[in-house]
Amino acid sequence: MFRIILKRKFIIFLGLSALISGCATTKPASNWFKAGEWYNGLALMPYADINKAEFESQYKKNKSRWDKAFAYLKETNLETVAPGKYLLDGDSVYVSVTEGPDKPYEQTNWESHRNMIDVQYIVRGKEKMGVAELSKASVTKAYDPAKDVANYTAAGKFYVAEPGTMYIFFPTDVHRPSIKVDGYDVVKKVVIKLRYTK
Structure with a gap:
C-alpha cells in the first residue's frame, strides 16, 4: 500500500514537473512575441x-x-x-x-x-x-x-x-x-x- 501511494506521488510529481517545465519554456517565448521586435513596423x-x-x-x-x-x-x-x-x-x-x-x-x-x-x-x-x-x-x-x-x-x-x-x-x-x-x-x-x- 505504501509503495502504491509513493508511486502515485512520484507520478504526480513528474506531471507537475512537466507542466512547470512547459510553462517555463513557453512564457519566455510569449514575452518575446509580445515585445514585438520581430515585426519591425x-x-x-x-x-x-x-x-x-x-x-x-x-x-x-x-x-x-x-x-x-x-x-x-x-x-x-x-x-x-x-x-x-x-x-x-x-x-x-x-x-x-x-x-x-x-x-x-x-x-x-x-x-x-x-x-x-x-x-x-x-x-x-x-x-x-x-x-x-x-x-x-x-x-x-x-x-x-x-x-x-x-x-x-x-x-x-x-x-x-x-x-x-x-x-x-x-x-x-x-x-x-x-x-x-x-x-x-x-x-x-x-x-x-x-x-x-x-
Missing part, C-alpha cells in the same frame, strides 16, 4: 494560436530570412503586385502570389511540409484555413520529398482568414488552406516560403 499580426516557441526559435535561427519576408509584406503594394513567383533569397525565401477562386472543402487537403515554413496572408477576400497538430494527424499520402508535402486526415481548428492577419505554419502544423468562404469568389493571396532550420 509590420502592421500585420499572426493568428492567435501561432506556436510562439517555434516562432521565436526559427526567427532567432534565421533572422535575416524572416526580416526579408516581413519587409516584403511591409514594403510591397500587395493590392497591385502581379500573380507569380518572386525570389527574396534564392530557394530559402520566396513568394507565391495567387489570385483566383478557392475550393470547396472536399477538394482541399490537410498537408504539412518538412523543409519549408508557410507564411500565408489574404490580401483581398476571405478564405477558410484549418490547423491541426501533426502528432494527432494520420497520414493519407506519404511524404513526397520533391514537393515537400505529405497529406493527412485530421480534426483541426478552423479560422476565417482575411486581411490584417497572417497565418504561419511550421512543420508540426498540419494545415488545410484554400477553403472557399461563401460570397468570396476571387481571393488574392500571398504565400511566403521560408526554409526551416532543424
